[in-house]
Amino acid sequence: RDFEAGVLGLEAIVNSIKRSRKIIFVITQHLLKDPLCKRFKVHHAVQQAIEQNLDSIILIFLEEIPDYKLNHALCLR
Secondary structure, three states: OOOOOOOOHHHHHHHHHHHOOOEEEEEOHHHHHOHHHHHHHHHHHHHHHHHHOOOOEEEEEOOOOOHHHHHHHHOOO
């Protein structure tokens, strides 16, 4: 949310992740199938958390998702 006007979509996502203190992912079956989310957004969020040495990623589950699906789709546990 809060993307800068005039900035390309992917660049705006990266900038927003860098400025965020917490990154929230609402986990649904649809999210697990979204290639942009699982290959780009989650990767950048995890990298940002590692760089800042913070526990900054929050997962909110709207559906029951088995651990193996979460790990396979997003490389998260």
